Amino acid sequence: MRVYVPLTLSGLAEAHRVGELGDGPLVAYAVTPALREWYLSDDIEELEYAALNRAALASLRLLAADPAAARRRVVVAADVPDGAAAVDPDRGLDPAALGEVRVAGPLPMAKAAAVHVDSADAETDVSAAAEALAAADGGDDDAQFVVDGAEDHELLWYATQELPNLV
Numbered sequence: 001m002r003v004y005v006p007l008t009l010s011g012l013a014e015a016h017r018v019g020e021l022g023d024g025p026l027v028a029y030a031v032t033p034a035l036r037e038w039y040l041s042d043d044i045e046e047l048e049y050a051a052l053n054r055a056a057l058a059s060l061r062l063l064a065a066d067p068a069a070a071r072r073r074v075v076v077a078a079d080v081p082d083g084a085a086a087v088d089p090d091r092g093l094d095p096a097a098l099g100e101v102r103v104a105g106p107l108p109m110a111k112a113a114a115v116h117v118d119s120a121d122a123e124t125d126v127s128a129a130a131e132a133l134a135a136a137d138g139g140d141d142d143a144q145f146v147v148d149g150a151e152d153h154e155l156l157w158y159a160t161q162e163l164p165n166l167v
Helices: 009-018 033-039 044-065 120-137 141-151 160-166
Strands: 002-007 026-029 074-079 100-103 112-117 156-158
Touching: 002 009, 002 044, 002 100, 009 074, 009 112, 009 160, 026 044, 033 044, 044 074, 044 120, 044 141, 112 160, 120 141, 156 160
Parallel strands: none
Antiparallel strands: 002 026, 002 074, 026 100, 074 112, 112 156
16 A cells, blocks of 8 residues: 655655654554545546645644755655554544555655755745645635745655765
8 A cells, every 4th residue: 555654854854864654553544445535536646646645744744843854745655464553443534634544663764756846946835835825724715825836836756765965
């Protein structure tokens, strides 16, 4: 199963240094039944892209909580055994948790398939989106427009071999 783990650049640097994404359970995003129902597609590539975007939003939340972090969203795509990721039954139908899974145990960086990171030109929009996120969550349409502006930036794809230069 492919999972998408939201991080910050400093979190990615730490994961690269220690060789794992964390002890677990980790919050990640994947193609879940609720995500399939919400996205209304049978195309696995489209569904995985939707899961990646959910993880990018979670990365934005991490940035909003850490003003010192570089203003670039980071998502690590990793492959885990099917039973290693589970949907929280209490949050499965929560619209804010679409695609959210918990990955049990440590997730070695060796399981990473790729890393997705914002380009440097996205930093201004991502910074503004991180600042507007709380207001957008509260229903402010103008703030939601700012958050959506960050989503207009496609995350760049990096091979795992490129991690030393990226961090």
